[in-house]
Amino acid sequence: MFFFIILALLRLPFSGAIHHMQRRAPAWVNPRDAVRFLRVSNRCSDDISPAIQTQAGFGPAVHGFRLPAGESRLLNVSADWQGRVWGRTNCSFPGVKGTPFRSLGLRGKEEKRDGRACWTGDCGGLLDCKGSGQPPATLAEFTLESESRQTFYDISLVDGYNVAMGIIALLDYPNNTSASQSILPNQTNPVCIGSPHFLARNDDFHMDSDFANATSPTADPKSKQSKSQPHLLPLERSQSLKTVRRWCPWDLQLQPPEKPGYGIYPYPDDHIERPLFNPCYSACAKDNKPEHCCAGKYNSPKKCRPNFYSEKAKKICPDAYSYAYDDETSTFAIPSGSGFEVVFCPMGRSSDILDHLRK
Numbered sequence: 001m002f003f004f005i006i007l008a009l010l011r012l013p014f015s016g017a018i019h020h021m022q023r024r025a026p027a028w029v030n031p032r033d034a035v036r037f038l039r040v041s042n043r044c045s046d047d048i049s050p051a052i053q054t055q056a057g058f059g060p061a062v063h064g065f066r067l068p069a070g071e072s073r074l075l076n077v078s079a080d081w082q083g084r085v086w087g088r089t090n091c092s093f094p095g096v097k098g099t100p101f102r103s104l105g106l107r108g109k110e111e112k113r114d115g116r117a118c119w120t121g122d123c124g125g126l127l128d129c130k131g132s133g134q135p136p137a138t139l140a141e142f143t144l145e146s147e148s149r150q151t152f153y154d155i156s157l158v159d160g161y162n163v164a165m166g167i168i169a170l171l172d173y174p175n176n177t178s179a180s181q182s183i184l185p186n187q188t189n190p191v192c193i194g195s196p197h198f199l200a201r202n203d204d205f206h207m208d209s210d211f212a213n214a215t216s217p218t219a220d221p222k223s224k225q226s227k228s229q230p231h232l233l234p235l236e237r238s239q240s241l242k243t244v245r246r247w248c249p250w251d252l253q254l255q256p257p258e259k260p261g262y263g264i265y266p267y268p269d270d271h272i273e274r275p276l277f278n279p280c281y282s283a284c285a286k287d288n289k290p291e292h293c294c295a296g297k298y299n300s301p302k303k304c305r306p307n308f309y310s311e312k313a314k315k316i317c318p319d320a321y322s323y324a325y326d327d328e329t330s331t332f333a334i335p336s337g338s339g340f341e342v343v344f345c346p347m348g349r350s351s352d353i354l355d356h357l358r359k
């Protein structure tokens, strides 16, 4: 009967779960006087509408905008900024050119727009977001400054997955701070690829080179100064196109296929086609159960264990947060001072940096 349950779309804001990002970063000496770069880049073949939520410090003046395929936008945040960035897909904003409404082909309740402008990541139908968005969405999360003068960041699948994402620490900027001096770029740039379209096959390997080797936003890409040595990124090697296409548990898909027979989903489901673009709710985002959201009596690392969604998510994206108490295997920490780039739809394979560093 488990597979029978087709849940209605739950309209929860991000993370009913107690997530580490909800802890406020203690501020230190006047970090607001300094700025850090936040660059947002769209390597998808479609438009993405990035959304930015500020939780502490000063964020960019704009909290959401349309970013055409292949384009990049450079923003500033305060050096003590805490916040998150995600991509909204399939958006149609009234009055914004080039954002026509298209049906996603969802059935029933899921297809109701209900004031939404975007099918995933939507924030109240607004182009310039105010606050959080609707799952499923892959999140990039940042706490730029802490008491220990470290920056913490991660890719989070705690609220589900919608598009492939990578984070690049812009170590060379600003101004050659402590962050740039001892860290290799192959330890700082996580990648999460949960969509087959962006997965490079192991035997035909291609990876966007800036993930193995970060550059500053101001650097002239043609100039061959400094660090010319490539730093190989530790990658997840076990997944294939087939497993990446099917990782999302059956009833957590944004677009589950039609019930193939008599209303009972077969198991295993190996032979059923899944849509190419098929975002995945997290168990928490879909059912809001305390044991999946690490809420109520499950609100501690000991009591909240990985669930059927987070185990799959972790296999596909070993460097990403998969449930609310996944800290040790998912948080990146570097000396503060660096800016960051959030890349939608990087090409290559998911990174496996943290596991590699622990060994």
Ligand SMILES: *[C@@H]1O[C@H](CO)[C@@H](O)[C@H](O)[C@H]1NC(C)=O
Pocket: 035, 074, 075, 076
């Ligand atoms: C970032 O801030 C600097 C000043 O701190 C300003 O000169 C620059 O124009 C800002 N860039 C953006 C993209 O807002």
Ligand SMILES: *[C@@H]1O[C@H](CO)[C@@H](O)[C@H](O)[C@H]1NC(C)=O
Pocket: 044, 046, 047, 089, 090, 102, 103, 104, 277
């Ligand atoms: C929805 O957005 C995704 C990601 O950009 C894209 O692959 C897909 O084709 C879009 N679907 C429709 C119906 O526009």
Ligand SMILES: *[C@@H]1O[C@H](CO)[C@@H](O)[C@H](O)[C@H]1NC(C)=O
Pocket: 034, 035, 036, 174, 175
């Ligand atoms: C970098 O240094 C220049 C001059 O040394 C200064 O004007 C600028 O504000 C600094 N930028 C940041 C982001 O700290």
Ligand SMILES: *[C@@H]1O[C@H](CO)[C@@H](O)[C@H](O)[C@H]1NC(C)=O
Pocket: 175, 176, 181
């Ligand atoms: C940048 O950092 C390196 C390593 O600490 C140092 O040798 C160099 O002088 C610094 N450059 C500037 C412009 O501060």
Ligand SMILES: *[C@@H]1O[C@H](CO)[C@@H](O)[C@H](O)[C@H]1NC(C)=O
Pocket: 209, 213, 214, 215, 224, 226, 227, 228, 229, 230, 231
């Ligand atoms: C990045 O690596 C490539 C080789 O893969 C090299 O040609 C390039 O100069 C490197 N860039 C930086 C900034 O290290």
Ligand SMILES: *[C@@H]1O[C@H](CO)[C@@H](O)[C@H](O)[C@H]1NC(C)=O
Pocket: 184, 186, 187, 229, 230, 231, 232, 233, 234, 353, 356, 357
């Ligand atoms: C990063 O690259 C260096 C070579 O530049 C390599 O020695 C090191 O093993 C790599 N680190 C990881 C974590 O793979």
